[in-house]
Amino acid sequence: MKQFYGTSLSSPLMLGTALYPSPAILxxxxxxxxxxxxxxxxxxxxxxxxxxxxxxxxxxxxxVHILPNTAGCHTASEAxxxxxxxxxxxxxxxxxxxxxxxxxxxxxxxxxxxxxxxTLCAEGFKVFPYxxxxxxxxxxxxxxxxxxxMPWGAPIGTGLGLVNLYGLRALRxxxxxxxxxxxxxxxxxxxxxxxxxIGFDAIxxxxxxxxxxxxxxMAEAFAKACEAGYLxxxxxxxxxxxxxxxxxxxxxxxxxx
Amino acid sequence: xxxxxxxxxxxxxVAGLCxxxxxxxxxxxxxxxxxxxxxxxxxxSWWAGGMLAPFCEGEAAxxxxxxxxxxxxxxxxxxxxxxxxxxxxxxALARDKSELTRFxxxxxQHQNVDEDGIAALEPDLAGxxxxxxxxxxxxxxxxxxxxxxxxxxxxxxGVTISSEVPASNPSSQLIxxxxxxxxxxxxxxxxxxxxMLVLHSKDITLSxxxxxxxxxxPLYIVPRGDGIFMLGATQIESSDRTRATVxxxxxxxxxxxxxxxxxxxxxxLEIGVDAxxxxxxxxxxxRHHNNIIYANGLFRxxxxxxxxxxxxxxxxxxxxxxxxxxxxxxx
Numbered sequence: 143m144k145q146f147y148g149t150s151l152s153s154p155l156m157l158g159t160a161l162y163p164s165p166a167i168l169x170x171x172x173x174x175x176x177x178x179x180x181x182x183x184x185x186x187x188x189x190x191x192x193x194x195x196x197x198x199x200x201x202x203x204x205x206v207h208i209l210p211n212t213a214g215c216h217t218a219s220e221a222x223x224x225x226x227x228x229x230x231x232x233x234x235x236x237x238x239x240x241x242x243x244x245x246x247x248x249x250x251x252x253x254x255x256x257x258x259x260x261t262l263c264a265e266g267f268k269v270f271p272y273x274x275x276x277x278x279x280x281x282x283x284x285x286x287x288x289x290x291x292m293p294w295g296a297p298i299g300t301g302l303g304l305v306n307l308y309g310l311r312a313l314r315x316x317x318x319x320x321x322x323x324x325x326x327x328x329x330x331x332x333x334x335x336x337x338x339x340i341g342f343d344a345i346x347x348x349x350x351x352x353x354x355x356x357x358x359x360m361a362e363a364f365a366k367a368c369e370a371g372y373l374x375x376x377x378x379x380x381x382x383x384x385x386x387x388x389x390x391x392x393x394x395x396x397x398x399x
Numbered sequence: 400x401x402x403x404x405x406x407x408x409x410x411x412x413v414a415g416l417c418x419x420x421x422x423x424x425x426x427x428x429x430x431x432x433x434x435x436x437x438x439x440x441x442x443x444s445w446w447a448g449g450m451l452a453p454f455c456e457g458e459a460a461x462x463x464x465x466x467x468x469x470x471x472x473x474x475x476x477x478x479x480x481x482x483x484x485x486x487x488x489x490x491a492l493a494r495d496k497s498e499l500t501r502f503x504x505x506x507x508q509h510q511n512v513d514e515d516g517i518a519a520l521e522p523d524l525a526g527x528x529x530x531x532x533x534x535x536x537x538x539x540x541x542x543x544x545x546x547x548x549x550x551x552x553x554x555x556x557g558v559t560i561s562s563e564v565p566a567s568n569p570s571s572q573l574i575x576x577x578x579x580x581x582x583x584x585x586x587x588x589x590x591x592x593x594x595m596l597v598l599h600s601k602d603i604t605l606s607x608x609x610x611x612x613x614x615x616x617p618l619y620i621v622p623r624g625d626g627i628f629m630l631g632a633t634q635i636e637s638s639d640r641t642r643a644t645v646x647x648x649x650x651x652x653x654x655x656x657x658x659x660x661x662x663x664x665x666x667x668l669e670i671g672v673d674a675x676x677x678x679x680x681x682x683x684x685x686r687h688h689n690n691i692i693y694a695n696g697l698f699r700x701x702x703x704x705x706x707x708x709x710x711x712x713x714x715x716x717x718x719x720x721x722x723x724x725x726x727x728x729x730x
Contacts, residue, residue, distance in 0.1 A: 196590065197589060
Protein backbone atom coordinates (compact mmCIF):
# COMPACT_ATOMS: atom_id res chain seq x y z
CA MET A 143 0.00 0.00 0.00
CA LYS A 144 1.23 3.48 -0.84
CA GLN A 145 2.37 5.79 1.91
CA PHE A 146 0.53 8.97 2.77
CA TYR A 147 3.11 11.69 3.35
CA GLY A 148 5.54 9.05 4.53
CA THR A 149 3.04 7.27 6.79
CA SER A 150 1.98 3.68 6.16
CA LEU A 151 -1.59 2.98 7.12
CA SER A 152 -2.71 -0.31 8.61
CA SER A 153 -6.01 -0.19 6.75
CA PRO A 154 -7.26 1.59 3.63
CA LEU A 155 -10.41 2.58 5.50
CA MET A 156 -10.72 6.14 6.81
CA LEU A 157 -13.82 7.08 8.78
CA GLY A 158 -15.50 10.37 9.56
CA THR A 159 -16.66 11.00 13.10
CA ALA A 160 -19.92 12.93 12.59
CA LEU A 161 -23.56 11.83 12.66
CA TYR A 162 -23.17 8.68 14.77
CA PRO A 163 -25.98 7.90 17.23
CA SER A 164 -23.46 8.14 20.07
CA PRO A 165 -19.69 8.31 20.68
CA ALA A 166 -19.85 4.75 22.05
CA ILE A 167 -21.19 3.50 18.71
CA LEU A 168 -18.58 5.56 16.88
CA UNK A 169 -15.81 3.91 18.90
CA UNK A 170 -17.29 0.48 18.23
CA UNK A 171 -17.29 1.19 14.48
CA UNK A 172 -13.57 1.99 14.60
CA UNK A 173 -12.75 -1.10 16.62
CA UNK A 174 -14.79 -3.49 14.45
CA UNK A 175 -13.48 -2.11 11.18
CA UNK A 176 -9.84 -1.51 12.09
CA UNK A 177 -10.07 1.85 10.32
CA UNK A 178 -6.73 3.62 10.36
CA UNK A 179 -7.73 7.28 10.13
CA UNK A 180 -10.40 9.40 11.80
CA UNK A 181 -11.45 12.66 10.19
CA UNK A 182 -12.70 15.32 12.56
CA UNK A 183 -14.55 18.48 11.71
CA UNK A 184 -12.82 21.37 13.44
CA UNK A 185 -15.04 24.25 12.58
CA UNK A 186 -18.28 23.30 14.23
CA UNK A 187 -17.22 21.13 17.09
CA UNK A 188 -14.34 23.09 18.51
CA UNK A 189 -15.36 26.71 18.20
CA UNK A 190 -11.67 27.34 18.84
CA UNK A 191 -11.66 26.56 22.53
CA UNK A 192 -11.97 23.81 25.08
CA UNK A 193 -15.74 23.38 24.66
CA UNK A 194 -15.34 20.43 22.31
CA UNK A 195 -12.59 18.86 24.35
CA UNK A 196 -14.60 15.93 25.72
CA UNK A 197 -15.39 14.76 22.20
CA UNK A 198 -11.79 15.21 21.04
CA UNK A 199 -10.60 13.12 23.98
CA UNK A 200 -12.92 10.35 22.83
CA UNK A 201 -11.49 10.56 19.30
CA UNK A 202 -7.92 10.55 20.59
CA UNK A 203 -8.66 7.41 22.61
CA UNK A 204 -9.41 5.56 19.36
CA UNK A 205 -5.66 5.40 18.81
CA VAL A 206 -5.85 6.06 15.06
CA HIS A 207 -4.33 8.80 12.91
CA ILE A 208 -6.32 12.01 13.13
CA LEU A 209 -7.09 13.87 9.95
CA PRO A 210 -8.76 17.16 10.84
CA ASN A 211 -10.92 18.63 8.10
CA THR A 212 -12.11 22.05 7.06
CA ALA A 213 -15.72 20.96 6.48
CA GLY A 214 -18.11 23.83 6.17
CA CYS A 215 -15.55 26.32 4.80
CA HIS A 216 -16.59 28.20 1.69
CA THR A 217 -13.49 30.30 0.97
CA ALA A 218 -9.77 29.70 0.84
CA SER A 219 -9.10 32.09 3.71
CA GLU A 220 -11.68 30.41 5.97
CA ALA A 221 -10.16 27.02 5.17
CA UNK A 222 -6.64 28.28 5.87
CA UNK A 223 -7.64 29.69 9.27
CA UNK A 224 -9.46 26.47 10.14
CA UNK A 225 -6.42 24.41 9.13
CA UNK A 226 -4.16 26.51 11.34
CA UNK A 227 -6.56 26.05 14.22
CA UNK A 228 -6.65 22.30 13.58
CA UNK A 229 -2.87 22.06 13.63
CA UNK A 230 -2.75 23.56 17.11
CA UNK A 231 -5.69 21.62 18.42
CA UNK A 232 -4.62 18.18 17.19
CA UNK A 233 -0.87 18.65 16.96
CA UNK A 234 -0.82 17.31 13.41
CA UNK A 235 0.09 18.92 10.12
CA UNK A 236 -2.31 16.63 8.24
CA UNK A 237 -5.34 18.47 6.95
CA UNK A 238 -8.23 17.32 4.80
CA UNK A 239 -8.83 20.43 2.79
CA UNK A 240 -12.47 20.95 1.96
CA UNK A 241 -13.62 24.19 0.34
CA UNK A 242 -17.28 24.00 -0.55
CA UNK A 243 -18.34 25.88 -3.67
CA UNK A 244 -22.03 25.23 -3.62
CA UNK A 245 -24.02 25.07 -0.40
CA UNK A 246 -26.67 22.76 -1.80
CA UNK A 247 -24.66 20.13 -3.65
CA UNK A 248 -21.58 20.57 -1.42
CA UNK A 249 -19.48 20.42 -4.59
CA UNK A 250 -15.90 21.52 -3.93
CA UNK A 251 -14.78 24.89 -5.29
CA UNK A 252 -11.73 23.94 -7.37
CA UNK A 253 -10.37 27.49 -7.63
CA UNK A 254 -10.46 28.28 -3.92
CA UNK A 255 -9.20 24.78 -3.24
CA UNK A 256 -6.01 25.31 -5.27
CA UNK A 257 -5.42 28.71 -3.64
CA UNK A 258 -5.81 27.27 -0.15
CA UNK A 259 -3.68 24.23 -0.99
CA UNK A 260 -0.84 26.41 -2.26
CA THR A 261 -0.77 28.48 0.94
CA LEU A 262 -1.09 25.52 3.28
CA CYS A 263 1.56 23.42 1.52
CA ALA A 264 3.93 26.41 1.74
CA GLU A 265 3.21 26.55 5.47
CA GLY A 266 4.26 22.94 5.82
CA PHE A 267 0.84 21.34 5.98
CA LYS A 268 0.33 17.86 4.55
CA VAL A 269 -2.74 18.54 2.51
CA PHE A 270 -5.38 15.95 1.56
CA PRO A 271 -7.53 17.94 -0.91
CA TYR A 272 -11.18 16.97 -1.37
CA UNK A 273 -11.70 17.43 -5.12
CA UNK A 274 -13.72 16.49 -8.14
CA UNK A 275 -12.13 13.93 -10.47
CA UNK A 276 -10.99 16.65 -12.89
CA UNK A 277 -7.55 15.95 -14.37
CA UNK A 278 -6.47 19.56 -14.69
CA UNK A 279 -7.46 20.23 -11.09
CA UNK A 280 -5.34 17.24 -10.05
CA UNK A 281 -2.43 18.69 -11.96
CA UNK A 282 -2.78 22.08 -10.26
CA UNK A 283 -3.08 20.55 -6.80
CA UNK A 284 0.05 18.47 -7.31
CA UNK A 285 1.78 21.64 -8.54
CA UNK A 286 0.61 23.42 -5.38
CA UNK A 287 2.48 20.85 -3.33
CA UNK A 288 -0.13 18.19 -2.51
CA UNK A 289 1.27 14.64 -2.48
CA UNK A 290 -2.12 13.01 -1.95
CA UNK A 291 -5.40 13.49 -3.83
CA MET A 292 -8.92 12.83 -2.61
CA PRO A 293 -11.39 12.73 -5.48
CA TRP A 294 -15.06 12.32 -4.68
CA GLY A 295 -17.04 9.26 -5.69
CA ALA A 296 -20.25 11.28 -5.66
CA PRO A 297 -21.46 14.35 -3.76
CA ILE A 298 -21.17 14.15 0.04
CA GLY A 299 -23.82 12.07 1.73
CA THR A 300 -25.50 10.80 -1.45
CA GLY A 301 -24.36 7.18 -1.28
CA LEU A 302 -24.36 6.98 -5.08
CA GLY A 303 -20.98 5.30 -5.40
CA LEU A 304 -18.43 5.94 -8.17
CA VAL A 305 -20.62 8.06 -10.42
CA ASN A 306 -18.02 8.93 -13.03
CA LEU A 307 -16.15 5.68 -13.33
CA TYR A 308 -14.48 6.75 -16.55
CA GLY A 309 -13.20 9.98 -14.99
CA LEU A 310 -11.87 8.21 -11.91
CA ARG A 311 -10.07 5.57 -14.02
CA ALA A 312 -8.56 8.33 -16.14
CA LEU A 313 -7.35 10.16 -13.02
CA ARG A 314 -5.87 6.97 -11.61
CA UNK A 315 -4.13 6.21 -14.89
CA UNK A 316 -2.80 9.75 -15.25
CA UNK A 317 -1.02 9.74 -11.88
CA UNK A 318 -0.27 6.11 -11.06
CA UNK A 319 2.16 6.95 -8.26
CA UNK A 320 0.11 9.50 -6.36
CA UNK A 321 -1.71 8.10 -3.31
CA UNK A 322 -5.42 8.61 -3.92
CA UNK A 323 -8.38 8.32 -1.59
CA UNK A 324 -11.97 8.12 -2.75
CA UNK A 325 -13.67 10.61 -0.47
CA UNK A 326 -17.41 11.02 -0.21
CA UNK A 327 -20.40 9.56 -1.98
CA UNK A 328 -20.02 5.89 -1.10
CA UNK A 329 -23.13 4.19 0.22
CA UNK A 330 -22.56 0.42 0.24
CA UNK A 331 -19.52 -1.84 0.61
CA UNK A 332 -19.50 -3.08 -3.00
CA UNK A 333 -18.69 0.49 -4.08
CA UNK A 334 -15.66 0.48 -1.80
CA UNK A 335 -14.51 -2.81 -3.29
CA UNK A 336 -14.84 -1.26 -6.73
CA UNK A 337 -12.76 1.76 -5.71
CA UNK A 338 -9.90 -0.44 -4.53
CA UNK A 339 -10.27 -2.75 -7.54
CA ILE A 340 -9.73 0.08 -9.98
CA GLY A 341 -6.59 1.08 -8.14
CA PHE A 342 -7.50 3.66 -5.51
CA ASP A 343 -5.47 3.36 -2.36
CA ALA A 344 -8.02 4.13 0.31
CA ILE A 345 -11.57 5.28 0.90
CA UNK A 346 -13.03 7.82 3.28
CA UNK A 347 -16.57 7.39 4.57
CA UNK A 348 -18.90 8.95 7.06
CA UNK A 349 -22.62 8.92 6.33
CA UNK A 350 -22.68 5.37 4.94
CA UNK A 351 -21.44 4.04 8.28
CA UNK A 352 -22.82 6.57 10.75
CA UNK A 353 -26.35 6.47 9.34
CA UNK A 354 -26.49 2.70 8.89
CA UNK A 355 -28.87 0.83 11.17
CA UNK A 356 -25.84 -0.89 12.68
CA UNK A 357 -22.83 1.38 12.18
CA UNK A 358 -20.25 -1.02 13.62
CA UNK A 359 -21.28 -3.90 11.38
CA MET A 360 -21.41 -1.59 8.35
CA ALA A 361 -17.91 -0.31 9.11
CA GLU A 362 -16.71 -3.90 9.29
CA ALA A 363 -18.42 -4.68 5.98
CA PHE A 364 -16.63 -1.74 4.35
CA ALA A 365 -13.29 -2.90 5.77
CA LYS A 366 -13.85 -6.35 4.29
CA ALA A 367 -14.92 -4.85 0.96
CA CYS A 368 -11.71 -2.81 0.89
CA GLU A 369 -9.71 -5.93 1.51
CA ALA A 370 -11.58 -7.80 -1.25
CA GLY A 371 -11.07 -4.94 -3.68
CA TYR A 372 -7.40 -4.63 -2.81
CA LEU A 373 -6.76 -8.36 -3.17
CA UNK A 374 -8.74 -8.42 -6.41
CA UNK A 375 -6.52 -5.69 -7.80
CA UNK A 376 -3.35 -7.35 -6.54
CA UNK A 377 -4.33 -10.69 -8.05
CA UNK A 378 -4.50 -9.14 -11.54
CA UNK A 379 -8.08 -9.67 -12.70
CA UNK A 380 -8.97 -11.16 -16.06
CA UNK A 381 -10.09 -8.86 -18.82
CA UNK A 382 -13.77 -9.00 -19.72
CA UNK A 383 -14.43 -10.59 -23.09
CA UNK A 384 -17.36 -11.12 -25.40
CA UNK A 385 -16.79 -14.79 -26.17
CA UNK A 386 -18.04 -17.36 -23.69
CA UNK A 387 -15.24 -19.72 -22.64
CA UNK A 388 -16.31 -22.73 -20.57
CA UNK A 389 -14.03 -23.31 -17.62
CA UNK A 390 -14.49 -27.07 -18.00
CA UNK A 391 -13.58 -28.32 -21.47
CA UNK A 392 -16.48 -29.88 -23.39
CA UNK A 393 -14.14 -32.25 -25.15
CA UNK A 394 -14.39 -35.74 -23.76
CA UNK A 395 -17.64 -35.10 -21.88
CA UNK A 396 -19.97 -38.08 -21.89
CA UNK A 397 -23.03 -37.91 -24.12
CA UNK A 398 -26.07 -38.03 -21.91
CA UNK A 399 -28.75 -37.78 -24.55
CA UNK B 400 -27.57 -1.28 52.39
CA UNK B 401 -29.75 0.19 55.10
CA UNK B 402 -32.13 2.60 53.43
CA UNK B 403 -31.83 6.20 54.55
CA UNK B 404 -35.10 8.10 54.71
CA UNK B 405 -33.72 11.57 54.28
CA UNK B 406 -32.30 12.74 50.96
CA UNK B 407 -30.56 15.83 49.83
CA UNK B 408 -30.73 16.46 46.10
CA UNK B 409 -28.22 18.70 44.40
CA UNK B 410 -29.57 20.23 41.18
CA UNK B 411 -33.12 21.42 40.45
CA UNK B 412 -33.39 20.73 36.75
CA VAL B 413 -35.70 18.09 35.32
CA ALA B 414 -33.59 15.24 36.77
CA GLY B 415 -33.44 16.64 40.31
CA LEU B 416 -37.10 17.61 40.40
CA CYS B 417 -38.24 14.22 39.11
CA UNK B 418 -36.04 12.33 41.58
CA UNK B 419 -37.39 14.52 44.40
CA UNK B 420 -40.95 13.88 43.23
CA UNK B 421 -40.44 10.12 43.11
CA UNK B 422 -38.89 10.05 46.59
CA UNK B 423 -41.55 12.27 48.14
CA UNK B 424 -44.26 10.07 46.64
CA UNK B 425 -42.76 7.18 48.59
CA UNK B 426 -42.72 9.04 51.84
CA UNK B 427 -39.08 10.04 51.97
CA UNK B 428 -37.91 13.31 53.38
CA UNK B 429 -36.29 15.42 50.67
CA UNK B 430 -34.54 18.77 50.35
CA UNK B 431 -33.26 20.33 47.14
CA UNK B 432 -30.31 22.60 46.60
CA UNK B 433 -29.45 24.49 43.44
CA UNK B 434 -27.07 27.46 43.51
CA UNK B 435 -29.18 29.03 40.75
CA UNK B 436 -32.43 28.62 42.62
CA UNK B 437 -35.65 27.53 40.99
CA UNK B 438 -35.65 26.16 37.42
CA UNK B 439 -35.01 28.96 34.97
CA UNK B 440 -32.87 29.82 31.95
CA UNK B 441 -29.80 28.42 33.72
CA UNK B 442 -30.97 24.83 33.43
CA UNK B 443 -30.76 22.86 30.24
CA SER B 444 -34.29 21.46 30.62
CA TRP B 445 -35.64 25.01 30.33
CA TRP B 446 -34.72 24.93 26.65
CA ALA B 447 -36.06 21.45 25.91
CA GLY B 448 -38.59 20.50 23.27
CA GLY B 449 -40.72 18.45 25.64
CA MET B 450 -41.57 15.78 23.08
CA LEU B 451 -42.60 12.51 24.68
CA ALA B 452 -41.75 10.61 21.52
CA PRO B 453 -40.04 7.33 22.38
CA PHE B 454 -40.72 5.74 19.01
CA CYS B 455 -39.42 8.66 16.94
CA GLU B 456 -36.34 8.82 19.14
CA GLY B 457 -35.79 5.14 18.34
CA GLU B 458 -34.51 6.26 14.96
CA ALA B 459 -31.12 6.99 16.50
CA ALA B 460 -31.40 6.06 20.18
CA UNK B 461 -30.82 2.69 21.75
CA UNK B 462 -33.51 0.32 22.97
CA UNK B 463 -33.78 1.52 26.61
CA UNK B 464 -34.84 4.97 25.38
CA UNK B 465 -37.80 3.49 23.51
CA UNK B 466 -38.84 1.21 26.35
CA UNK B 467 -38.30 3.52 29.32
CA UNK B 468 -39.62 6.52 27.41
CA UNK B 469 -43.04 4.91 27.04
CA UNK B 470 -43.63 5.46 30.74
CA UNK B 471 -43.16 9.20 30.53
CA UNK B 472 -46.56 10.53 29.42
CA UNK B 473 -48.56 8.84 32.18
CA UNK B 474 -45.97 9.79 34.81
CA UNK B 475 -46.19 13.46 33.90
CA UNK B 476 -49.97 13.32 33.87
CA UNK B 477 -49.92 11.82 37.33
CA UNK B 478 -48.04 14.87 38.54
CA UNK B 479 -50.78 17.11 37.20
CA UNK B 480 -48.79 18.28 34.18
CA UNK B 481 -50.77 19.02 31.03
CA UNK B 482 -49.74 16.35 28.52
CA UNK B 483 -51.00 16.76 24.96
CA UNK B 484 -51.67 13.33 23.46
CA UNK B 485 -52.01 14.03 19.78
CA UNK B 486 -49.10 12.01 18.46
CA UNK B 487 -46.14 13.18 16.38
CA UNK B 488 -45.99 13.83 12.66
CA UNK B 489 -42.80 13.16 10.72
CA UNK B 490 -42.52 14.62 7.24
CA ALA B 491 -39.94 15.27 4.55
CA LEU B 492 -39.96 17.53 1.54
CA ALA B 493 -40.27 15.77 -1.82
CA ARG B 494 -36.56 15.58 -2.58
CA ASP B 495 -35.71 14.13 0.83
CA LYS B 496 -38.15 11.23 0.48
CA SER B 497 -35.41 8.71 1.11
CA GLU B 498 -34.99 10.13 4.63
CA LEU B 499 -38.58 9.19 5.32
CA THR B 500 -38.04 5.66 4.05
CA ARG B 501 -35.05 5.28 6.33
CA PHE B 502 -36.88 6.75 9.32
CA UNK B 503 -39.83 4.39 8.77
CA UNK B 504 -37.51 1.40 8.59
CA UNK B 505 -35.81 2.31 11.84
CA UNK B 506 -38.90 3.05 13.92
CA UNK B 507 -42.07 1.34 15.12
CA GLN B 508 -45.67 2.26 15.94
CA HIS B 509 -46.24 4.55 13.00
CA GLN B 510 -48.59 4.67 10.07
CA ASN B 511 -47.95 6.13 6.64
CA VAL B 512 -49.95 9.24 5.88
CA ASP B 513 -50.43 10.71 2.43
CA GLU B 514 -51.27 14.25 1.42
CA ASP B 515 -54.90 13.92 2.55
CA GLY B 516 -53.89 12.29 5.79
CA ILE B 517 -51.47 15.11 6.55
CA ALA B 518 -54.12 17.69 5.68
CA ALA B 519 -56.53 16.00 8.06
CA LEU B 520 -54.02 16.03 10.91
CA GLU B 521 -52.47 19.45 10.25
CA PRO B 522 -54.65 21.49 7.88
CA ASP B 523 -52.01 24.21 7.60
CA LEU B 524 -49.57 21.73 6.05
CA ALA B 525 -52.08 20.73 3.33
CA GLY B 526 -50.41 20.70 -0.06
CA UNK B 527 -47.00 21.48 1.41
CA UNK B 528 -45.88 17.95 2.23
CA UNK B 529 -47.07 14.85 0.48
CA UNK B 530 -45.80 12.02 2.61
CA UNK B 531 -45.35 11.48 6.28
CA UNK B 532 -45.40 9.12 9.22
CA UNK B 533 -47.87 9.50 12.06
CA UNK B 534 -46.89 8.23 15.50
CA UNK B 535 -50.32 8.23 17.07
CA UNK B 536 -49.39 7.20 20.60
CA UNK B 537 -46.80 9.90 21.23
CA UNK B 538 -47.34 13.08 23.22
CA UNK B 539 -45.76 16.37 24.19
CA UNK B 540 -45.71 18.84 27.05
CA UNK B 541 -44.46 22.31 27.80
CA UNK B 542 -41.14 21.86 29.65
CA UNK B 543 -41.35 25.16 31.51
CA UNK B 544 -44.88 24.47 32.71
CA UNK B 545 -43.83 20.98 33.74
CA UNK B 546 -40.82 22.24 35.72
CA UNK B 547 -43.03 24.82 37.38
CA UNK B 548 -45.67 22.24 38.25
CA UNK B 549 -43.15 19.86 39.85
CA UNK B 550 -41.67 22.74 41.81
CA UNK B 551 -45.11 23.74 43.12
CA UNK B 552 -45.98 20.14 43.99
CA UNK B 553 -42.74 19.75 45.92
CA UNK B 554 -43.09 23.01 47.79
CA UNK B 555 -46.64 22.18 48.79
CA UNK B 556 -45.40 18.79 50.00
CA GLY B 557 -43.05 20.65 52.33
CA VAL B 558 -39.83 20.22 50.34
CA THR B 559 -37.41 23.11 50.64
CA ILE B 560 -35.70 24.26 47.45
CA SER B 561 -32.77 26.38 48.45
CA SER B 562 -30.03 28.29 46.68
CA GLU B 563 -27.98 28.47 49.89
CA VAL B 564 -25.28 25.89 50.46
CA PRO B 565 -26.88 23.51 52.96
CA ALA B 566 -25.27 22.55 56.26
CA SER B 567 -23.84 19.08 55.89
CA ASN B 568 -26.05 16.43 57.37
CA PRO B 569 -24.38 13.05 57.73
CA SER B 570 -27.69 11.22 58.13
CA SER B 571 -28.92 12.50 54.78
CA GLN B 572 -28.03 10.73 51.52
CA LEU B 573 -26.73 13.08 48.82
CA ILE B 574 -28.12 12.60 45.31
CA UNK B 575 -26.27 14.51 42.61
CA UNK B 576 -28.51 15.59 39.72
CA UNK B 577 -26.46 18.54 38.53
CA UNK B 578 -26.42 17.61 34.86
CA UNK B 579 -23.38 18.90 33.01
CA UNK B 580 -22.07 20.67 36.12
CA UNK B 581 -21.28 17.22 37.51
CA UNK B 582 -18.42 16.92 34.99
CA UNK B 583 -16.14 17.68 37.94
CA UNK B 584 -17.12 14.32 39.44
CA UNK B 585 -18.10 12.25 36.38
CA UNK B 586 -15.26 12.49 33.94
CA UNK B 587 -17.00 10.59 31.13
CA UNK B 588 -19.85 13.08 31.07
CA UNK B 589 -19.76 15.43 28.08
CA UNK B 590 -21.79 18.33 26.75
CA UNK B 591 -23.78 18.19 23.52
CA UNK B 592 -24.67 21.69 22.50
CA UNK B 593 -28.18 22.47 21.34
CA UNK B 594 -29.57 25.66 19.88
CA MET B 595 -33.28 26.45 19.64
CA LEU B 596 -35.67 29.26 18.88
CA VAL B 597 -39.07 30.32 20.08
CA LEU B 598 -41.27 31.98 17.47
CA HIS B 599 -44.65 33.61 17.50
CA SER B 600 -46.92 33.41 14.47
CA LYS B 601 -50.63 33.98 14.16
CA ASP B 602 -50.63 32.70 10.59
CA ILE B 603 -50.05 29.04 11.26
CA THR B 604 -51.53 26.50 13.62
CA LEU B 605 -50.09 23.09 14.45
CA SER B 606 -51.61 20.59 16.87
CA UNK B 607 -48.66 18.33 17.49
CA UNK B 608 -44.87 18.23 17.12
CA UNK B 609 -43.81 18.06 13.49
CA UNK B 610 -40.40 16.69 12.61
CA UNK B 611 -39.04 17.57 9.22
CA UNK B 612 -36.35 15.18 8.09
CA UNK B 613 -33.41 16.48 6.12
CA UNK B 614 -30.00 14.95 5.48
CA UNK B 615 -28.20 17.96 6.94
CA UNK B 616 -30.68 20.17 8.79
CA PRO B 617 -33.36 18.11 10.52
CA LEU B 618 -35.86 20.21 12.41
CA TYR B 619 -38.68 19.78 14.84
CA ILE B 620 -41.39 22.25 15.67
CA VAL B 621 -43.35 21.90 18.87
CA PRO B 622 -46.52 23.99 19.22
CA ARG B 623 -46.92 25.59 22.63
CA GLY B 624 -50.35 27.09 21.94
CA ASP B 625 -51.31 30.74 21.45
CA GLY B 626 -49.23 30.94 18.29
CA ILE B 627 -46.00 30.06 20.10
CA PHE B 628 -43.67 27.52 18.49
CA MET B 629 -40.44 26.00 19.67
CA LEU B 630 -37.94 25.21 16.91
CA GLY B 631 -35.18 22.78 17.65
CA ALA B 632 -32.54 21.77 17.82
CA THR B 633 -28.95 21.51 16.77
CA GLN B 634 -26.77 18.75 18.19
CA ILE B 635 -23.11 19.69 18.31
CA GLU B 636 -20.29 17.96 20.17
CA SER B 637 -19.42 20.88 22.42
CA SER B 638 -20.01 21.87 26.01
CA ASP B 639 -20.48 25.50 25.06
CA ARG B 640 -23.66 26.84 26.68
CA THR B 641 -23.72 30.43 25.57
CA ARG B 642 -23.12 31.05 21.89
CA ALA B 643 -25.90 30.43 19.41
CA THR B 644 -24.24 30.78 16.00
CA VAL B 645 -25.61 32.48 12.93
CA UNK B 646 -25.20 29.27 10.98
CA UNK B 647 -27.30 27.20 13.39
CA UNK B 648 -30.03 29.80 13.62
CA UNK B 649 -30.06 30.19 9.83
CA UNK B 650 -30.36 26.45 9.37
CA UNK B 651 -33.21 26.10 11.84
CA UNK B 652 -35.09 29.07 10.42
CA UNK B 653 -34.53 28.01 6.81
CA UNK B 654 -35.88 24.57 7.56
CA UNK B 655 -38.96 26.06 9.25
CA UNK B 656 -39.44 28.44 6.34
CA UNK B 657 -39.20 25.53 3.90
CA UNK B 658 -41.89 23.68 5.85
CA UNK B 659 -44.20 26.69 5.82
CA UNK B 660 -43.46 30.16 4.43
CA UNK B 661 -45.67 31.70 7.15
CA UNK B 662 -42.72 31.20 9.50
CA UNK B 663 -40.96 33.85 7.43
CA UNK B 664 -43.24 36.45 9.01
CA UNK B 665 -43.05 35.02 12.51
CA UNK B 666 -41.63 37.04 15.38
CA UNK B 667 -38.47 35.68 17.02
CA LEU B 668 -39.11 35.61 20.76
CA GLU B 669 -36.06 33.70 21.93
CA ILE B 670 -32.84 32.20 20.72
CA GLY B 671 -31.76 29.63 23.26
CA VAL B 672 -28.61 27.62 23.72
CA ASP B 673 -27.38 25.13 26.27
CA ALA B 674 -25.46 21.87 26.45
CA UNK B 675 -27.07 18.53 27.27
CA UNK B 676 -25.29 16.21 29.69
CA UNK B 677 -24.45 12.90 28.01
CA UNK B 678 -22.41 9.76 28.58
CA UNK B 679 -20.57 8.11 25.66
CA UNK B 680 -23.53 5.91 24.69
CA UNK B 681 -25.99 8.79 25.16
CA UNK B 682 -27.92 6.73 27.75
CA UNK B 683 -28.60 7.93 31.30
CA UNK B 684 -26.83 6.47 34.32
CA UNK B 685 -27.30 5.98 38.01
CA ARG B 686 -24.02 5.65 39.90
CA HIS B 687 -23.15 5.18 43.54
CA HIS B 688 -19.66 6.47 44.08
CA ASN B 689 -17.93 7.86 47.19
CA ASN B 690 -21.24 7.80 49.08
CA ILE B 691 -22.93 10.00 46.51
CA ILE B 692 -25.70 8.74 44.23
CA TYR B 693 -25.51 10.28 40.78
CA ALA B 694 -28.46 10.41 38.36
CA ASN B 695 -27.34 12.02 35.14
CA GLY B 696 -26.79 11.78 31.36
CA LEU B 697 -30.32 12.39 30.11
CA PHE B 698 -28.88 13.80 26.85
CA ARG B 699 -31.74 14.98 24.59
CA UNK B 700 -34.23 12.87 26.50
CA UNK B 701 -34.77 14.93 29.65
CA UNK B 702 -38.55 14.91 29.82
CA UNK B 703 -38.77 11.53 28.12
CA UNK B 704 -36.45 9.63 30.45
CA UNK B 705 -36.32 11.64 33.70
CA UNK B 706 -39.45 9.89 35.05
CA UNK B 707 -37.96 6.41 34.55
CA UNK B 708 -34.57 7.55 35.84
CA UNK B 709 -36.24 9.09 38.90
CA UNK B 710 -38.29 5.98 39.73
CA UNK B 711 -35.21 3.79 39.38
CA UNK B 712 -33.22 6.15 41.58
CA UNK B 713 -35.97 6.08 44.20
CA UNK B 714 -36.12 2.27 44.00
CA UNK B 715 -32.40 2.09 44.55
CA UNK B 716 -32.39 4.62 47.38
CA UNK B 717 -35.23 3.06 49.31
CA UNK B 718 -35.02 -0.66 48.53
CA UNK B 719 -31.50 -1.15 47.19
CA UNK B 720 -32.92 -2.56 43.95
CA UNK B 721 -30.20 -2.48 41.32
CA UNK B 722 -31.34 -0.27 38.43
CA UNK B 723 -30.69 -1.38 34.84
CA UNK B 724 -28.94 1.90 34.07
CA UNK B 725 -26.52 1.57 36.98
CA UNK B 726 -22.86 1.10 36.19
CA UNK B 727 -19.61 0.89 38.05
CA UNK B 728 -17.72 4.18 37.87
CA UNK B 729 -14.12 3.56 36.98
CA UNK B 730 -13.00 7.15 37.34
